[in-house]
Amino acid sequence: MATAGEIAAVGVIGAGQMGSGIAQLAAAAGCAVLLLDADSAALSRAVASISASLRRLAAKGQLSQAACEDSIKRIRCVSTVQDLRDADLVIEAIVENEDVKKKLFVELDKITKPSAILASNTSSISITRLASATKRPSQVIGMHFFNPPPIMKLIEIIRGADTSDEVFAAVKSFSERLGKTVICSQDYPGFIVNRILMPMINEAFWALYTGVATQEDIDTGMKLGTNHPMGPLQLADFIGLDVCLSVLRVLHNGLGDNKYSPCPLLVQYVDAGRLGKKRGVGVYSYGQKSSSVKP
Numbered sequence: 001m002a003t004a005g006e007i008a009a010v011g012v013i014g015a016g017q018m019g020s021g022i023a024q025l026a027a028a029a030g031c032a033v034l035l036l037d038a039d040s041a042a043l044s045r046a047v048a049s050i051s052a053s054l055r056r057l058a059a060k061g062q063l064s065q066a067a068c069e070d071s072i073k074r075i076r077c078v079s080t081v082q083d084l085r086d087a088d089l090v091i092e093a094i095v096e097n098e099d100v101k102k103k104l105f106v107e108l109d110k111i112t113k114p115s116a117i118l119a120s121n122t123s124s125i126s127i128t129r130l131a132s133a134t135k136r137p138s139q140v141i142g143m144h145f146f147n148p149p150p151i152m153k154l155i156e157i158i159r160g161a162d163t164s165d166e167v168f169a170a171v172k173s174f175s176e177r178l179g180k181t182v183i184c185s186q187d188y189p190g191f192i193v194n195r196i197l198m199p200m201i202n203e204a205f206w207a208l209y210t211g212v213a214t215q216e217d218i219d220t221g222m223k224l225g226t227n228h229p230m231g232p233l234q235l236a237d238f239i240g241l242d243v244c245l246s247v248l249r250v251l252h253n254g255l256g257d258n259k260y261s262p263c264p265l266l267v268q269y270v271d272a273g274r275l276g277k278k279r280g281v282g283v284y285s286y287g288q289k290s291s292s293v294k295p
């Protein structure tokens with residue numbers, strides 16, 4: 001099994017916002033990165049945004065020009081899981097669906113080298129259950145990054161029931177190599193951060209739904225009243241309302257307490273396709289004036 005220092009080749013699956021941010025971090029830390037997505041347009045967008053982000057850092061003097069260009073060169077786009085056969089660590093950041101992730105883990109288990117560590121960037125799906133789809137559960141672990149990964153300072157590491165101490169230690173030092181602070185969670189629904197964050201976001205939806213205040217006042221209240229960089233409704237739009245709803249459902253099903261039951265307004269927004277910033281409309285509208293749609 002690879003130790004942190006030996007993690008030289010990293011496979012990242014999913015070229016969305018999280019996957020490209022993770023690929024950028026690994027490349028900047030000196031790893032050879034294999035960025036996998038079946039959608040070639042998504043890969044092109046990811047490479048463009050990673051290059052722009054690294055060049056912005058170079059322009060600000062946080063990275064030398066040479067290190068920036070070398071990091072970009074270290075990223076290779078690939079389109080099949082077989083291309084990840086030489087990776088020391090694979091981090092998946094695909095759709096938040098347990099069956100889809102399990103199928104991927106079965107495939108990864110077959111094609112990656114026996115020493116490879118398999119990590120999931122899941123927001124809330126059980127690492128133990130993903131690990132049980134493989135014949136190497138001691139080498140499966142959760143590596144939960146926060147959006148935007150290049151900026152957010154945290155990685156939440158989740159130990160599945162069988163994750164070994166060696167794998168935990170290797171992933172912890174690798175995360176520190178990426179410049180992140182690490183916290184460790186046992187494998188219970190929502191782990192640490194989403195277990196606390198999502199009920200707050202849900203409560204903000206209840207406040208809006210029951211007419212306590214406007215979305216702007218709820219967000220301004222939490223921004224200025226508690227020094228959060230974004231209000232909870234703005235943050236929900238940023239994360240994706242579908243992601244928030246799916247995490248709340250995992251919390252509700254897994255912990256069995258009604259306090260996690262998603263607010264009907266959040267459910268209705270997701271049903272209506274108002275998924276947040278990525279769709280141009282969520283609680284707020286983007287590219288236009290703020291939405292004045294009333295619950």
Ligand code: 3HC
Nearest residue numbers: 053122123145146147148150151152194229230235239243
């Ligand atoms: N990639 C790289 N850099 C980025 C970026 C991105 N996607 N977005 C912003 N930045 C950089 C900007 O270049 C800027 O850098 P500079 O200060 O050196 O010039 C800096 O971040 C600040 O950006 P802006 O001035 O454009 O905007 P803000 O000051 O409003 O900051 C924010 C944007 C960093 C996103 C800030 O609003 C924030 O921290 N929001 C909260 C984000 C958060 O809570 N994320 C976690 C969500 S939960 C999660 O991800 C878990 C999941 O499981 C649900």
